[in-house]
Amino acid sequence: MDNEFEKKVMGNQAKLLYRRLVGQQPHPLAVTLLLAVITMLLSTGGVYALLHGAHGAMAAVSVASAMAAAYVYAWSFRPVYLVNFAAYKPAPAHEATRAQSLHHYRLNGAFNAESMDFKKRILERSGLGDATHFPASLIVVPPDMCLRTANEESHAVVFGVVDDLLAKTRVRPEDIGVVVVNCSLYSPTPSFTSLLVNRYCLPHDVVTHNLSGMGCSAGVIAIDLARRLLQVYHDTYALVVSTENLSLNGYQGNNRPMLVSNVLFRMGGAAVLLSNRRSERRRAKYQLIHTVRTHHGPSDRSYACVTQEEDGMGSLGVSLSKDLTSVAGDALRSNITTLAPLVLPLREQLRFLCSVVLTRVFRAKARSSCIPDFTLALQHLCIHAGGRGVLDELQRSLKLSEWHMEPSRMTLYRFGNTSSSSLWYELAYCEAKGRIKRGDRVWQIAFGSGFKCNSAVWKAVRTVDGAVAVEEGSPWAQDIHLLPVHVPKVMPIDDDASYEL
Secondary structure, X not given: OHHHHHXXXXXXXXXXXXXXXXXXXHHXXXXXXXXXXXXXXXXXXXXXXXXHOOOHHHXXXXXXXXXXXXXXXXXXXXXXXEEEEEEXXXXXXXXXXXXXXXXXXXXXXXXXXHHHHXXXXXXXXXXXXXXXXXXXXXXXXXXXXXXXXXXXXXXXHHHHHHHHHHHHXXXXXXXXXXXXXXXXXXXXXXXXXXXXXXXXXXXXXOEEEEEOOOHHHHHHHHHHHHHHHHOOOOOOXXXXXXXXXXXXXXXXXXXXXXXXXXXXXXXXXXXXEEEOOHHHHHOOOEEXXXXXXXXXXXXXXXXXXXXXXXXOOOOEEXXXXXOHHHHHHHHHHXXXXXXXXXXXXXHHHHHHHHHHHHHHOOOOOOHHHHOOOHHHOOOEEEEOOXXXXXXXXXXXXXXXXXXHHHHHHHHHHHHOEOHHHHHHHHHHHHXXXXXXXXXXXXXXXXXXXXXXXXXXXXXXXXXXXXXXXXHOOOOOOOOHHXXXXXXXXXXXXXXXXXXXX
Protein backbone atom coordinates (compact mmCIF):
# COMPACT_ATOMS: atom_id res chain seq x y z
CA MET A 1 0.00 0.00 0.00
CA ASP A 2 2.84 2.39 0.85
CA ASN A 3 4.46 1.96 -2.58
CA GLU A 4 1.17 2.60 -4.35
CA PHE A 5 0.54 5.66 -2.19
CA GLU A 6 4.02 7.06 -2.85
CA LYS A 7 3.66 6.59 -6.60
CA LYS A 8 0.29 8.28 -6.54
CA VAL A 9 1.57 11.27 -4.56
CA MET A 10 4.76 11.75 -6.53
CA GLY A 11 3.12 11.10 -9.89
CA ASN A 12 0.45 13.74 -9.33
CA GLN A 13 2.82 16.56 -8.40
CA ALA A 14 3.10 17.96 -11.93
CA LYS A 15 -0.66 17.61 -12.41
CA LEU A 16 -1.32 19.40 -9.12
CA LEU A 17 1.09 22.21 -10.00
CA TYR A 18 -0.56 22.65 -13.40
CA ARG A 19 -4.01 22.77 -11.83
CA ARG A 20 -2.84 25.37 -9.31
CA LEU A 21 -1.31 27.51 -12.02
CA VAL A 22 -4.39 27.38 -14.22
CA GLY A 23 -6.83 27.62 -11.32
CA GLN A 24 -5.55 31.02 -10.36
CA GLN A 25 -6.31 32.56 -13.74
CA PRO A 26 -10.16 32.77 -13.94
CA HIS A 27 -10.60 35.45 -11.28
CA PRO A 28 -7.98 37.88 -12.65
CA LEU A 29 -9.31 37.20 -16.15
CA ALA A 30 -12.89 37.95 -15.11
CA VAL A 31 -11.84 41.17 -13.42
CA THR A 32 -9.82 42.21 -16.49
CA LEU A 33 -12.78 41.58 -18.82
CA LEU A 34 -15.09 43.50 -16.52
CA LEU A 35 -12.75 46.49 -16.50
CA ALA A 36 -12.51 46.34 -20.29
CA VAL A 37 -16.31 46.35 -20.63
CA ILE A 38 -16.66 49.28 -18.23
CA THR A 39 -13.96 51.23 -20.08
CA MET A 40 -15.71 50.61 -23.38
CA LEU A 41 -19.07 51.65 -22.01
CA LEU A 42 -17.70 54.82 -20.47
CA SER A 43 -16.63 55.99 -23.89
CA THR A 44 -19.14 58.08 -25.85
CA GLY A 45 -19.84 55.41 -28.42
CA GLY A 46 -20.24 52.73 -25.80
CA VAL A 47 -22.77 54.70 -23.81
CA TYR A 48 -24.72 55.58 -26.96
CA ALA A 49 -24.78 51.93 -28.04
CA LEU A 50 -25.93 50.88 -24.61
CA LEU A 51 -28.79 53.41 -24.49
CA HIS A 52 -29.99 53.29 -28.09
CA GLY A 53 -29.04 49.81 -29.34
CA ALA A 54 -31.58 47.17 -30.14
CA HIS A 55 -30.54 45.15 -27.14
CA GLY A 56 -29.80 48.10 -24.88
CA ALA A 57 -31.92 46.91 -21.97
CA MET A 58 -30.38 43.45 -22.02
CA ALA A 59 -26.87 44.89 -22.22
CA ALA A 60 -27.57 47.23 -19.31
CA VAL A 61 -28.84 44.35 -17.17
CA SER A 62 -25.81 42.22 -18.09
CA VAL A 63 -23.35 44.96 -17.18
CA ALA A 64 -25.13 45.69 -13.92
CA SER A 65 -25.12 41.99 -13.04
CA ALA A 66 -21.42 41.70 -13.83
CA MET A 67 -20.61 44.72 -11.69
CA ALA A 68 -22.74 43.37 -8.82
CA ALA A 69 -21.04 39.97 -9.06
CA ALA A 70 -17.60 41.58 -9.00
CA TYR A 71 -18.59 43.65 -5.96
CA VAL A 72 -19.92 40.59 -4.09
CA TYR A 73 -16.80 38.60 -4.93
CA ALA A 74 -14.53 41.40 -3.75
CA TRP A 75 -16.28 41.71 -0.41
CA SER A 76 -17.08 38.04 0.21
CA PHE A 77 -13.44 37.39 1.14
CA ARG A 78 -12.61 38.86 4.51
CA PRO A 79 -8.91 39.47 5.14
CA VAL A 80 -7.63 37.86 8.32
CA TYR A 81 -5.22 39.93 10.39
CA LEU A 82 -2.91 38.84 13.18
CA VAL A 83 -3.38 41.57 15.75
CA ASN A 84 -0.69 40.26 18.11
CA PHE A 85 0.59 37.07 19.72
CA ALA A 86 2.30 35.95 22.91
CA ALA A 87 4.62 33.04 23.75
CA TYR A 88 4.95 31.63 27.25
CA LYS A 89 8.17 32.09 29.19
CA PRO A 90 8.27 29.69 32.19
CA ALA A 91 9.66 30.90 35.50
CA PRO A 92 13.38 30.36 36.25
CA ALA A 93 12.42 27.60 38.71
CA HIS A 94 11.52 25.42 35.70
CA GLU A 95 14.93 25.73 34.04
CA ALA A 96 17.32 22.80 34.05
CA THR A 97 20.67 22.20 32.38
CA ARG A 98 21.25 19.11 30.32
CA ALA A 99 23.47 17.66 33.07
CA GLN A 100 20.76 18.31 35.66
CA SER A 101 18.11 16.63 33.55
CA LEU A 102 20.27 13.53 33.04
CA HIS A 103 21.04 13.35 36.77
CA HIS A 104 17.32 13.62 37.48
CA TYR A 105 16.61 10.72 35.11
CA ARG A 106 19.19 8.61 36.97
CA LEU A 107 17.56 9.38 40.32
CA ASN A 108 14.21 8.45 38.83
CA GLY A 109 15.27 4.79 38.75
CA ALA A 110 13.10 3.88 35.78
CA PHE A 111 15.95 3.80 33.24
CA ASN A 112 18.75 1.28 32.94
CA ALA A 113 22.38 2.13 32.16
CA GLU A 114 21.96 1.47 28.45
CA SER A 115 18.99 3.83 28.23
CA MET A 116 20.88 6.53 30.13
CA ASP A 117 23.83 6.27 27.74
CA PHE A 118 21.43 6.52 24.80
CA LYS A 119 19.75 9.60 26.29
CA LYS A 120 23.11 11.26 26.85
CA ARG A 121 24.21 10.65 23.25
CA ILE A 122 20.94 12.00 21.89
CA LEU A 123 21.01 15.05 24.16
CA GLU A 124 24.60 15.90 23.20
CA ARG A 125 23.57 15.93 19.52
CA SER A 126 20.08 17.41 19.94
CA GLY A 127 20.92 21.11 19.57
CA LEU A 128 19.31 21.91 22.94
CA GLY A 129 21.02 24.31 25.33
CA ASP A 130 21.30 24.46 29.11
CA ALA A 131 18.29 26.65 29.93
CA THR A 132 15.23 24.74 28.66
CA HIS A 133 12.15 24.28 30.84
CA PHE A 134 10.40 21.32 32.45
CA PRO A 135 7.03 21.27 34.25
CA ALA A 136 7.27 20.99 38.03
CA SER A 137 5.79 17.50 37.93
CA LEU A 138 8.80 16.12 36.03
CA ILE A 139 11.60 17.73 38.05
CA VAL A 140 10.74 16.01 41.31
CA VAL A 141 11.74 12.51 42.39
CA PRO A 142 9.73 10.44 41.79
CA PRO A 143 7.85 12.25 38.97
CA ASP A 144 4.38 13.39 40.01
CA MET A 145 2.46 12.34 36.90
CA CYS A 146 -1.28 12.67 37.52
CA LEU A 147 -4.32 14.67 36.40
CA ARG A 148 -3.79 17.24 39.13
CA THR A 149 -0.26 18.15 37.99
CA ALA A 150 -1.30 17.99 34.33
CA ASN A 151 -4.03 20.55 35.06
CA GLU A 152 -1.59 22.70 37.00
CA GLU A 153 0.83 22.74 34.07
CA SER A 154 -1.87 23.53 31.51
CA HIS A 155 -3.47 26.24 33.64
CA ALA A 156 -0.12 27.95 34.19
CA VAL A 157 0.75 27.94 30.48
CA VAL A 158 -2.67 28.67 28.96
CA PHE A 159 -3.79 31.31 31.45
CA GLY A 160 -0.36 32.90 31.51
CA VAL A 161 -0.08 33.30 27.76
CA VAL A 162 -3.71 34.42 27.25
CA ASP A 163 -3.41 36.99 30.05
CA ASP A 164 -0.29 38.33 28.35
CA LEU A 165 -2.02 38.50 24.96
CA LEU A 166 -5.12 40.28 26.25
CA ALA A 167 -2.93 42.81 28.06
CA LYS A 168 -1.00 43.48 24.83
CA THR A 169 -4.04 43.89 22.60
CA ARG A 170 -6.46 45.47 25.13
CA VAL A 171 -9.27 43.43 23.58
CA ARG A 172 -12.27 42.72 25.79
CA PRO A 173 -13.04 39.00 26.24
CA GLU A 174 -16.71 39.62 25.35
CA ASP A 175 -15.59 40.71 21.84
CA ILE A 176 -14.01 37.32 21.09
CA GLY A 177 -16.28 35.23 18.86
CA VAL A 178 -14.08 32.23 18.03
CA VAL A 179 -11.79 30.13 20.23
CA VAL A 180 -9.55 27.32 18.92
CA VAL A 181 -7.22 25.40 21.24
CA ASN A 182 -4.84 22.62 20.21
CA CYS A 183 -3.07 20.25 22.59
CA SER A 184 -2.17 16.85 21.19
CA LEU A 185 -1.43 14.61 24.17
CA TYR A 186 -3.87 15.88 26.77
CA SER A 187 -7.60 16.38 26.26
CA PRO A 188 -9.30 16.98 29.63
CA THR A 189 -12.98 17.23 30.53
CA PRO A 190 -14.19 19.99 30.51
CA SER A 191 -12.15 20.87 27.44
CA PHE A 192 -9.53 23.59 27.14
CA THR A 193 -11.98 25.79 25.27
CA SER A 194 -14.53 25.45 28.09
CA LEU A 195 -11.75 26.30 30.51
CA LEU A 196 -11.14 29.58 28.66
CA VAL A 197 -14.83 30.38 28.33
CA ASN A 198 -15.26 29.93 32.08
CA ARG A 199 -12.10 31.78 33.09
CA TYR A 200 -12.62 34.87 30.90
CA CYS A 201 -16.45 34.90 30.82
CA LEU A 202 -16.59 34.70 27.03
CA PRO A 203 -19.95 35.23 25.25
CA HIS A 204 -22.53 32.44 25.41
CA ASP A 205 -22.56 32.16 21.60
CA VAL A 206 -18.77 31.92 21.19
CA VAL A 207 -17.72 29.29 18.62
CA THR A 208 -15.22 26.86 20.14
CA HIS A 209 -13.11 24.04 18.71
CA ASN A 210 -10.74 21.79 20.67
CA LEU A 211 -8.09 19.94 18.63
CA SER A 212 -6.14 16.96 19.98
CA GLY A 213 -3.96 14.15 18.65
CA MET A 214 -2.61 16.19 15.71
CA GLY A 215 1.02 16.48 16.77
CA CYS A 216 3.40 19.37 16.32
CA SER A 217 1.70 20.68 13.17
CA ALA A 218 -1.59 21.34 14.96
CA GLY A 219 -0.79 25.03 15.42
CA VAL A 220 -1.08 25.71 11.69
CA ILE A 221 -4.23 23.56 11.54
CA ALA A 222 -5.73 25.73 14.30
CA ILE A 223 -4.82 28.88 12.37
CA ASP A 224 -6.39 27.50 9.19
CA LEU A 225 -9.56 26.54 11.08
CA ALA A 226 -9.79 30.00 12.62
CA ARG A 227 -9.30 31.58 9.19
CA ARG A 228 -12.19 29.55 7.77
CA LEU A 229 -14.44 30.47 10.68
CA LEU A 230 -13.60 34.15 10.27
CA GLN A 231 -14.91 33.93 6.70
CA VAL A 232 -18.31 33.00 8.15
CA TYR A 233 -18.63 35.06 11.33
CA HIS A 234 -18.57 38.82 10.78
CA ASP A 235 -16.70 41.54 12.62
CA THR A 236 -15.11 39.49 15.39
CA TYR A 237 -11.90 38.15 16.92
CA ALA A 238 -10.51 34.62 17.01
CA LEU A 239 -8.33 33.42 19.88
CA VAL A 240 -5.98 30.56 18.96
CA VAL A 241 -4.01 28.81 21.73
CA SER A 242 -1.31 26.22 20.96
CA THR A 243 0.25 24.20 23.76
CA GLU A 244 1.35 20.74 24.85
CA ASN A 245 1.23 18.89 28.16
CA LEU A 246 4.21 16.90 29.42
CA SER A 247 3.06 15.99 32.92
CA LEU A 248 1.18 12.88 31.82
CA ASN A 249 3.52 11.99 28.97
CA GLY A 250 6.97 11.59 30.49
CA TYR A 251 7.98 8.12 29.35
CA GLN A 252 9.12 5.82 32.18
CA GLY A 253 10.57 2.87 30.28
CA ASN A 254 13.52 1.63 28.24
CA ASN A 255 12.15 1.38 24.70
CA ARG A 256 14.60 3.42 22.58
CA PRO A 257 12.12 4.87 20.04
CA MET A 258 10.09 6.18 22.97
CA LEU A 259 13.06 7.64 24.88
CA VAL A 260 13.75 10.31 22.25
CA SER A 261 10.65 12.33 23.17
CA ASN A 262 11.89 12.64 26.79
CA VAL A 263 15.06 14.26 25.50
CA LEU A 264 13.54 16.74 23.03
CA PHE A 265 10.18 17.96 24.34
CA ARG A 266 9.94 20.91 26.72
CA MET A 267 7.34 23.15 28.36
CA GLY A 268 5.79 25.99 26.31
CA GLY A 269 2.74 27.51 24.67
CA ALA A 270 1.50 30.43 22.57
CA ALA A 271 -1.67 32.48 22.05
CA VAL A 272 -2.60 34.34 18.86
CA LEU A 273 -5.35 36.92 18.30
CA LEU A 274 -6.80 37.05 14.79
CA SER A 275 -9.48 39.37 13.47
CA ASN A 276 -11.52 39.97 10.32
CA ARG A 277 -12.30 43.56 11.30
CA ARG A 278 -10.91 45.83 8.59
CA SER A 279 -10.32 48.53 11.19
CA GLU A 280 -7.72 46.26 12.83
CA ARG A 281 -5.41 46.59 9.84
CA ARG A 282 -4.08 49.85 11.30
CA ARG A 283 -2.51 48.15 14.31
CA ALA A 284 -2.21 44.52 13.15
CA LYS A 285 1.21 43.01 12.62
CA TYR A 286 0.47 40.53 9.84
CA GLN A 287 -2.14 39.46 7.33
CA LEU A 288 -2.69 35.76 6.67
CA ILE A 289 -2.08 35.14 2.97
CA HIS A 290 -2.09 31.35 2.49
CA THR A 291 -2.51 28.12 4.42
CA VAL A 292 -1.61 24.78 2.86
CA ARG A 293 -2.27 21.47 4.60
CA THR A 294 -0.84 18.10 3.52
CA HIS A 295 -1.94 14.80 5.09
CA HIS A 296 -0.31 11.46 4.22
CA GLY A 297 -2.58 9.42 6.48
CA PRO A 298 -3.42 6.80 3.81
CA SER A 299 0.20 5.60 3.96
CA ASP A 300 0.78 3.00 6.70
CA ARG A 301 4.43 4.04 6.88
CA SER A 302 3.52 7.69 7.40
CA TYR A 303 0.69 6.92 9.81
CA ALA A 304 2.89 4.80 12.08
CA CYS A 305 6.01 6.98 12.23
CA VAL A 306 4.81 8.97 15.30
CA THR A 307 2.47 7.13 17.67
CA GLN A 308 1.44 7.28 21.31
CA GLU A 309 1.49 3.75 22.68
CA GLU A 310 2.42 1.49 25.58
CA ASP A 311 5.64 -0.47 25.61
CA GLY A 312 5.90 -4.14 26.63
CA MET A 313 5.88 -3.17 30.32
CA GLY A 314 2.78 -0.99 30.04
CA SER A 315 4.58 2.39 30.17
CA LEU A 316 2.94 5.05 28.00
CA GLY A 317 4.99 7.21 25.67
CA VAL A 318 5.40 8.64 22.17
CA SER A 319 7.31 6.41 19.77
CA LEU A 320 9.33 8.03 16.96
CA SER A 321 10.11 5.77 14.01
CA LYS A 322 13.41 5.68 12.16
CA ASP A 323 11.44 6.57 9.03
CA LEU A 324 10.52 9.98 10.47
CA THR A 325 13.03 11.98 8.43
CA SER A 326 12.17 10.36 5.09
CA VAL A 327 8.43 10.55 5.79
CA ALA A 328 8.79 14.24 6.65
CA GLY A 329 10.68 14.74 3.37
CA ASP A 330 7.86 13.17 1.35
CA ALA A 331 5.26 15.31 3.12
CA LEU A 332 7.38 18.41 2.56
CA ARG A 333 7.63 17.76 -1.18
CA SER A 334 3.85 17.38 -1.44
CA ASN A 335 3.28 20.54 0.58
CA ILE A 336 5.65 22.76 -1.35
CA THR A 337 4.24 21.47 -4.64
CA THR A 338 0.95 23.03 -3.59
CA LEU A 339 2.48 26.12 -2.00
CA ALA A 340 4.97 27.00 -4.76
CA PRO A 341 2.46 28.27 -7.35
CA LEU A 342 0.83 30.46 -4.71
CA VAL A 343 3.92 32.39 -3.65
CA LEU A 344 6.74 32.03 -6.19
CA PRO A 345 7.45 34.38 -9.12
CA LEU A 346 6.24 33.07 -12.48
CA ARG A 347 9.79 32.39 -13.72
CA GLU A 348 10.55 30.23 -10.68
CA GLN A 349 7.21 28.44 -11.07
CA LEU A 350 8.02 27.53 -14.65
CA ARG A 351 11.48 26.30 -13.65
CA PHE A 352 9.91 24.22 -10.91
CA LEU A 353 7.33 22.79 -13.32
CA CYS A 354 10.06 21.78 -15.77
CA SER A 355 12.01 20.11 -12.97
CA VAL A 356 8.98 18.15 -11.83
CA VAL A 357 8.25 17.00 -15.37
CA LEU A 358 11.87 15.96 -15.94
CA THR A 359 12.15 14.01 -12.70
CA ARG A 360 8.68 12.49 -12.53
CA VAL A 361 7.87 11.91 -16.19
CA PHE A 362 11.27 11.39 -17.81
CA ARG A 363 12.93 9.97 -14.64
CA ALA A 364 15.84 12.40 -14.75
CA LYS A 365 18.40 12.05 -11.93
CA ALA A 366 18.55 15.74 -10.98
CA ARG A 367 16.24 15.23 -7.99
CA SER A 368 17.50 18.25 -6.03
CA SER A 369 16.48 20.60 -8.84
CA CYS A 370 12.83 19.88 -7.98
CA ILE A 371 13.09 22.14 -4.95
CA PRO A 372 12.36 25.77 -5.89
CA ASP A 373 14.08 28.73 -4.28
CA PHE A 374 11.49 29.95 -1.79
CA THR A 375 13.73 32.72 -0.53
CA LEU A 376 12.88 34.63 -3.74
CA ALA A 377 9.38 35.24 -2.35
CA LEU A 378 9.57 34.50 1.39
CA GLN A 379 11.95 36.59 3.46
CA HIS A 380 11.63 34.75 6.79
CA LEU A 381 11.25 31.05 7.52
CA CYS A 382 9.94 29.62 10.79
CA ILE A 383 10.51 25.85 10.63
CA HIS A 384 9.20 23.75 13.49
CA ALA A 385 12.08 23.13 15.91
CA GLY A 386 11.42 19.41 16.18
CA GLY A 387 15.03 18.35 16.38
CA ARG A 388 18.42 19.02 14.91
CA GLY A 389 18.18 16.21 12.36
CA VAL A 390 14.97 17.55 10.85
CA LEU A 391 16.35 21.11 10.69
CA ASP A 392 19.56 19.93 9.01
CA GLU A 393 17.60 17.95 6.43
CA LEU A 394 15.32 20.88 5.59
CA GLN A 395 18.25 23.25 5.30
CA ARG A 396 19.91 20.89 2.86
CA SER A 397 16.74 20.18 0.86
CA LEU A 398 15.59 23.79 0.59
CA LYS A 399 19.16 25.14 0.22
CA LEU A 400 18.71 27.63 3.03
CA SER A 401 21.36 29.85 4.56
CA GLU A 402 22.28 29.90 8.25
CA TRP A 403 20.54 33.27 8.51
CA HIS A 404 17.23 31.71 7.45
CA MET A 405 17.70 28.79 9.87
CA GLU A 406 18.72 30.97 12.80
CA PRO A 407 15.24 31.45 14.35
CA SER A 408 14.58 27.71 14.34
CA ARG A 409 18.00 26.72 15.66
CA MET A 410 17.95 29.34 18.43
CA THR A 411 14.43 28.30 19.45
CA LEU A 412 15.56 24.68 19.71
CA TYR A 413 18.63 25.78 21.66
CA ARG A 414 16.80 28.04 24.12
CA PHE A 415 13.36 26.44 24.51
CA GLY A 416 13.67 22.92 23.08
CA ASN A 417 10.83 21.29 21.16
CA THR A 418 7.70 23.00 22.47
CA SER A 419 5.54 21.17 19.92
CA SER A 420 3.03 23.29 17.97
CA SER A 421 3.95 26.54 19.73
CA SER A 422 7.57 26.52 18.52
CA LEU A 423 6.62 28.48 15.37
CA TRP A 424 5.59 31.44 17.51
CA TYR A 425 8.82 31.44 19.51
CA GLU A 426 10.61 31.60 16.15
CA LEU A 427 8.51 34.50 14.90
CA ALA A 428 9.06 36.27 18.23
CA TYR A 429 12.81 35.80 17.66
CA CYS A 430 12.57 37.45 14.23
CA GLU A 431 10.69 40.37 15.77
CA ALA A 432 13.09 40.79 18.69
CA LYS A 433 16.00 40.88 16.23
CA GLY A 434 14.30 43.66 14.26
CA ARG A 435 14.07 41.55 11.10
CA ILE A 436 10.41 42.11 10.23
CA LYS A 437 9.89 44.93 7.73
CA ARG A 438 6.65 46.08 6.15
CA GLY A 439 5.77 43.89 3.18
CA ASP A 440 7.98 40.97 4.25
CA ARG A 441 6.52 37.50 4.00
CA VAL A 442 6.92 34.86 6.69
CA TRP A 443 6.63 31.14 6.01
CA GLN A 444 5.68 28.95 8.95
CA ILE A 445 6.04 25.23 8.30
CA ALA A 446 5.41 22.41 10.75
CA PHE A 447 5.38 18.61 10.79
CA GLY A 448 3.21 16.37 12.92
CA SER A 449 1.83 12.90 13.47
CA GLY A 450 -0.58 11.50 10.92
CA PHE A 451 1.72 12.26 9.02
CA LYS A 452 1.11 15.93 8.26
CA CYS A 453 3.02 18.87 6.85
CA ASN A 454 1.29 22.25 7.10
CA SER A 455 2.27 25.74 5.98
CA ALA A 456 1.08 29.26 6.72
CA VAL A 457 2.27 32.38 4.89
CA TRP A 458 1.93 35.79 6.54
CA LYS A 459 2.56 39.27 5.13
CA ALA A 460 3.86 41.96 7.48
CA VAL A 461 1.39 44.85 7.51
CA ARG A 462 3.90 47.10 9.27
CA THR A 463 7.50 47.14 10.39
CA VAL A 464 7.94 45.58 13.83
CA ASP A 465 10.43 47.46 15.99
CA GLY A 466 12.68 45.00 17.81
CA ALA A 467 13.03 47.11 20.94
CA VAL A 468 9.27 47.56 21.19
CA ALA A 469 8.70 43.82 20.73
CA VAL A 470 11.07 43.12 23.61
CA GLU A 471 9.41 45.73 25.84
CA GLU A 472 5.99 44.20 25.16
CA GLY A 473 7.09 41.00 26.87
CA SER A 474 8.92 38.87 24.31
CA PRO A 475 10.05 35.46 25.59
CA TRP A 476 13.49 36.43 24.26
CA ALA A 477 13.77 39.62 26.34
CA GLN A 478 16.57 38.35 28.60
CA ASP A 479 18.50 36.47 25.91
CA ILE A 480 18.22 38.27 22.58
CA HIS A 481 21.41 40.32 23.05
CA LEU A 482 23.38 37.07 23.59
CA LEU A 483 22.08 35.31 20.48
CA PRO A 484 22.81 33.80 18.07
CA VAL A 485 25.39 31.40 19.41
CA HIS A 486 27.25 28.70 17.56
CA VAL A 487 25.75 25.27 18.28
CA PRO A 488 28.24 22.52 17.41
CA LYS A 489 27.02 19.18 16.13
CA VAL A 490 28.09 17.57 19.39
CA MET A 491 27.97 19.43 22.72
CA PRO A 492 29.52 17.15 25.37
CA ILE A 493 27.80 17.06 28.76
CA ASP A 494 30.02 17.52 31.80
CA ASP A 495 29.21 14.73 34.23
CA ASP A 496 30.86 16.72 37.06
CA ALA A 497 28.50 19.71 36.66
CA SER A 498 26.21 20.85 39.45
CA TYR A 499 23.10 18.71 39.71
CA GLU A 500 20.95 20.78 42.02
CA LEU A 501 17.41 21.31 40.73
